[in-house]
Amino acid sequence: MSFINDHILTLVTFVPLAGSLALWTVIRRDGLARIFALVVALIDFVLSLHLWFHFDPGRGDDQFVERFAWLLSGEVTYHLGMDGISLVLALLTTFLGPLVILSTWSAITKRVPGFLGFVLFLQTAMLGTFFARDMLLFYVFWEAMLIPMYFIIGIWGGQRRIYASVKFFIFTMVGSVFMLVGILWLFFQAGSMALTDFLNLQIGHEQQLWLFAAFFLAFAIKVPVFPLHTWLPDAHVEAPTAGSVILAGVLLKMGTYGMLRFAMPLFPDGVTFFAPAISILAVIGIIYGALVAMVQPDVKKLVAYSSVSHLGFVVLGLFSLTPMGVAGGIFQMLAHGLSTGALFLLVGVIYDRRHTREISEFGGLAHQMPLYATFFMIATLASVGLPILAGFIGEFMILFGTFHSSTLVHAKLFAILAATGVVLGAIYMFWMYQRVFLGKLSNDKNRNLPDLNLREIVVLVPILVFIFWLGVQPGFILDKIETSVEHVLAPLGVEQHHESQTSESHHARILPAGGTGSPNFVVLEAESH
């Protein structure tokens, strides 16, 4: 057991990769490939439960640390670690993995082993991104995510798959290049690729601004933050269902995770300088994404634009610079992963049957597919943030955190504008629901559609259960991340639990003296577990 405990992060990260290599080499039969991939993903999920149950939420630093020299003469290390934030996002990844694979059962019929290999490969890349604590290692995982997604869209996608996959690839690459330059610059300053060493650097004010911008650009494209979002609807529309679920469920969170893990603690001056502008973009994203979602004729594109809106909430929460807003942002990442993941799965269900997603093709589906309509309703309610469902907790904490932020200028205004998203969300979701499910069953092509089958129910039920569970017992997540949020925000000088009585003193503490950086960096020294 101690071997497992000591190498658990490596195991969780690389078990899917081993599975994908097997799929690309020895497994040739489609049926076997499906079962094999499912088993591998399930094993990985079970392994990740070890993390969940042995994680100590009282500590904010990294746990289960694995570190040894990798490249050069030890300046670059193989360094994995996990705090509460990485934990919950990794669990989201391993939880969705088997469900995604199960959802492809009948949707993917060509080159099945290859496809499933890419899905598992992607799991490894995503998990590695959440666990990496060495910047080069992080960058390798970060870039590695691109490749399987590129192929998943480019080979198994829809009509305009090449356009969409290349657009996806180029958008992301462009951002990453800037980040790579930033990483290299930091490497030469610190003499090592360790995140902890980066955090200990005294970076000049001006440099912080540039570096923050470079990192932020890479992450903002991934989120995506308005106006860098136009790759997303195309990617979603062309991607097969499984690709969309992974994309919306986990991949988009890489951007917000990166902001929180790297861009914010590394460059506090950059955060202070850019936070108002970023908040404006976040608010624009919330409203703009919702309005454009409203007028989409394609259900999947509607859900895609709704992601722009939802992720705007996450970014706003992070840059509210309050522990509550940040925690709400993390919670919203999970809630969005579940609710939007469910929505894409549900859209896939109808696409499998009708090979169209045009809203105008439907109407009155609730007569023909009552169970499907019910599931879709629950996912819709989760998406619009109805209380006792997961989405409400995230939105509430983000908006409340932003509203009472004493560091972000015009925070109240941002919160109020963002809260209009609550109304707009109801408009586009309920209007779409009405046109697809209610009214008369007018289109004869929809007359004999079968309702959800057992496999589809098995895929959806766990997600819906968690949507309820997180809404009723958010402490399930919040307890795991609270100390870690405090820890990761420490370099920003945001104090936890002892919100200052007067905003003046708060301000004085937040704004670092220009040009010197923040002298009070908390050392994120990785302790061996």
Add this chain to the structure above:
Amino acid sequence: MESHSTEILLRWIVLIPLLGAAVNGLLNRKLPRQVAGLLACTTVGISFALSIVVFLRLLGMEAEHRFLTDTVATWIGYGNLSVDLGFAIDPLNAVMALVVTGIGFLIHVYSLGYMAHDQGFQRFFAYLNLFIFSMMTLVLGENLLMLFVGWEGVGLCSYLLISFWFNDEANAAAGKKAFIVNRIGDFGFLIGMFLIGATLLPHLQGGEGLFSFQTLQHHTDLLAPVATVICLLLFVGATGKSAQIPLYIWLPDAMAGPTPVSALIHAATMVTAGVYMIARMNFLFVMSDTAMLVVAIVGAATAIFASSIALVQNDIKKVLAYSTVSQLGYMMLACGVGAFGVGIFHVMTHAFFKALLFLGSGSVIHAMSDEQDMRVMGGLKNKLPITYWTFLIGTLAIAGVFPAAGFFSKDEILWKAWSSGHHILWGVGFLAAGMTAFYMMRLVAMTFYGQNRASAEVKSHIHESPATMTIPLIVLAGLALVGGWIGWPHFLGGGAWFEAWLEPVFSGGHAAHGAVVHSAGEAHVAHDVAMEWTLAGASLAWGILGLGVGWFIYTKKLATADSFKKFAGGFPHRVLLNKYYVDEGYEAAFIRPGFRLSKTVLWKVIDAGVIDGLLVNGAALVVAVVGSVLRIFQNGMVRFYAWSFTIGVTVFILYLSFSG
């Protein structure tokens, strides 16, 4: 009953209907109708019985200590934000709990008959139970956020039940409209909560529930500087839920739902949630004269505005719907002049007589083969005797005829408006009361008197409703008749028992506004009693006059009504009939421009044109090149891609490793 074990009943009052909803919802058609119906009625019946037990327990306590609380768990705990999943009861929500579960139970029973032949019988009862669960969460919630949970929950149930017969696109649209308009109100509610939270959070001790009503009441001094803004924001929420100007527009459309739903949700209970919320937050509202005045003015304006529309509607449920909007206006008016207890009193009496009227209209619609247009009704008096007589009692109650329930509560509202110095608002309310009597008698005359104007086919089917429907009518008629007596005022020799019951909850409010007559000096009292007699007499006479005129015109002088239709080129009639064109106005001012902006400007111009077209154009060139290269590999094996990638990465890493 052990004294300390009563608290735990609170959670069961809330949760038992949820159990019913879950069973009915999950098993749905697998459950026989009788079982489904019985289950739904039983769960609400148990909630009602438990509410009575808790009520009796409160009754046995000293007036100042009537408060029980039941904390189930922590809901949200983060930093010093702490929100409990908990329930509490005091005299105020004890009244609400009894009304909701009691009326709820009657309407469940009524629905057994009304929905007997409906395809979605089990689904209907699942939604109805879910509604009771949500409404009780709203009513018994220990803090503002729990109230909001119930608030959103009842909104959802309202949506589901309005669009219950979703085969008709119009019903679906009405449900969606209700949800969205309510969300606009919720927007204000949310911001109000944020402001409360942000104001209190820095001052809280660990573990103190941030939004708990107890906490808020302890810290009114901290909230005082922002009280006006908070109250106005919360009131925005109330205008949505309680259908006040300018957000009332969803309620008349909500009549698309089955009639028991209109009675339960859109008349007796849910729509009074806004009034309840304001009464609950009375300690905050009394700190802001501005907010109170706004509440009072909006209430009075809504009362007269909606009753003017009700004057000319021909759909029996539409008349009742606008009547509900108008009556909710009275409740708001009461709150706005500081008479929260009277507002709640009217919530209760209105629940009796409006539920009765809606269920009565349901009985009529049922008999008329689903016809709702009063122009083809008439002469039903003898064919539906129980429906007719109970309906008449409801009409007398809403018209404020002594000694029916409406007399006591409505008269008390007008009196409180007058005695607090709001003479103009009193005048508005007084005028609307006469209109109310008129349009209700018009409804009765068009429906029950004269000759039946239906087709022979429909005529042959007219029958009195079954016992499951008429018994609730009779019970409600009894309540509409005598239910107001518990508020029998002092000046008529009564004990004003209802007001005394709520006194501990609102004592702060009354003191601040000095609106309590009984605490004023002797001479003042004598003067007031004379005035009270005068005004009560006037409004009674005014109500009877309204009834009389309505009866006279719609049974004897139909020509008068016709001549109004032609008055001034028919313009006033047309405006009223079309509800002042408010829906059309919103459509032109917000909905269509918003849609056009989103579609043409945001999507087509900014997204597709500027960002993708101009900015990504450079990248698009590269895309074209790469794309053409890629096409060469299109036919290759997947394994080729995979391996080429893997090998590439491996070579790269090995290179780096050895180069170091």
